[in-house]
Amino acid sequence: MRYCLALDLRSDPALIAEYEQWHRDVWPEIKASILDGGIVQMEIYRLEDRLFMIMETGEGFSFEKKAAMDAANPAVRRWEELMWKFQVAIPGGRPGEKWRLMDKIFSLNK
Secondary structure, three states, X not given: OEEEEEXXXXXXXXXXXXXXXXXXXXXXXXXXXXXXXXXEEEEEEEEOOEEEEEEEEOOOOOHHHHHHHHHOOHHHXXXXXXXXXXXXXXXXXXXXXXXXXXXXXXXXXX
């Protein structure tokens, strides 16, 4: 299954550069948690201060299961706390919600 999500960054070139640097050298524990959670591929793109994530997941993946795994993983909790320095929640989300799931509105190959 493919999911697309969006998130904003603080509009500060130095913080954006630092955020990108963290993502060029993601902690091994974070990569492992992504794979262990059933995500088989993930890409993040940036346009100015807007991020766009594409996730490909395997069978059995659920956001609820992944959130529970992350909550129980100290490395993921540290990473997420660190990333809040750079991130801004998109208006309209639930309190504490970071990445917001996007609705698919078009597909060339239905």
